[in-house]
Amino acid sequence: MRFTEIGQQLRAYRLESGLRAEEIAARLGVSRAALYRYEKGEVIKLDTIKRLAELLKISPLSLLGIGVEYYNRPVGFFERLRQVEETADQLLLMEGPVCYLTTSDSFDSALAEVFDEVAEQTGSDRVAMRSMAEQVMGIQSARKRMYNMRRPSIIAMLPLPAIERFLAGGVAGTIQASERVRRICRQVAAAEVENIAQIMETEPMGLQFGLLTGSEPTTSFGVLRARDRANLSINPFRADTHPSAHTGVAMITGADEAVAAHQRVAEANWREALKGPAGAARLRALLGANT
Numbered sequence: 001m002r003f004t005e006i007g008q009q010l011r012a013y014r015l016e017s018g019l020r021a022e023e024i025a026a027r028l029g030v031s032r033a034a035l036y037r038y039e040k041g042e043v044i045k046l047d048t049i050k051r052l053a054e055l056l057k058i059s060p061l062s063l064l065g066i067g068v069e070y071y072n073r074p075v076g077f078f079e080r081l082r083q084v085e086e087t088a089d090q091l092l093l094m095e096g097p098v099c100y101l102t103t104s105d106s107f108d109s110a111l112a113e114v115f116d117e118v119a120e121q122t123g124s125d126r127v128a129m130r131s132m133a134e135q136v137m138g139i140q141s142a143r144k145r146m147y148n149m150r151r152p153s154i155i156a157m158l159p160l161p162a163i164e165r166f167l168a169g170g171v172a173g174t175i176q177a178s179e180r181v182r183r184i185c186r187q188v189a190a191a192e193v194e195n196i197a198q199i200m201e202t203e204p205m206g207l208q209f210g211l212l213t214g215s216e217p218t219t220s221f222g223v224l225r226a227r228d229r230a231n232l233s234i235n236p237f238r239a240d241t242h243p244s245a246h247t248g249v250a251m252i253t254g255a256d257e258a259v260a261a262h263q264r265v266a267e268a269n270w271r272e273a274l275k276g277p278a279g280a281a282r283l284r285a286l287l288g289a290n291t
Helices: 003-017 021-028 032-039 046-056 074-085 105-120 123-150 160-169 179-202 256-272 276-289
Strands: 068-071 090-094 153-159 207-212 221-225 230-234 250-253
Touching (some): 003 021, 003 074, 021 046, 068 074, 074 230, 090 256, 105 123, 153 160, 160 276, 207 276
Antiparallel strands (some): 221 230
């Protein structure tokens, strides 16, 4: 058994469950420190894995990294995605309206303002809501730091209709916010799209964007390849989704047939995507129409 990977999945599923580390440790009959050691890759008995799976309401096979992993909360999925990205050398992404890893700090700042307003509107639950938001933002920031340190190659395909909605509503456009914050979010969205246009124009090594101008894909997914394996992530959670949202069920799997099927779909869409200076010009035309 790969205990490091078991520990990583244990942490992701713990966050997914919403249970505190001390709650799980108490029910398991171990110290919180012992639970954290398991998460860091300490040897763990099969019987303990079974008991943990019962507590977290998942299959023991999921903790062992066999089969498909499912997440219905952004926090658990983003944590697991962070772990997979730590060793990935190539990311092939079909998502939108942006590639979160390449967004600016302003994107995170605007998102934090929206989340803070949501917390203030929840009354007595605002402390828990703010804590939930900070937890997700911390994981997202860690993902971005890791990308900037390692610089795996990225090919990202962004649907044009998603970018149009992004410009119209701004960052976190589906979340109600004050006019002041919404104005900031629209400004940040425009800056992010301009940044994508610049990348498409200059075509730096290891980072490519393509615009999908036809029918909008019905699924957002990524194929993440490391030296010795590949994983497929199917993601219903946009980076600017509120942490409390239940917009679908995310999935991660290393099954060869699943990876290969999505790789073929991504490659077919990449061939048809608008790239380079032509793509940059299309984005700037959208920007002009929204000013």
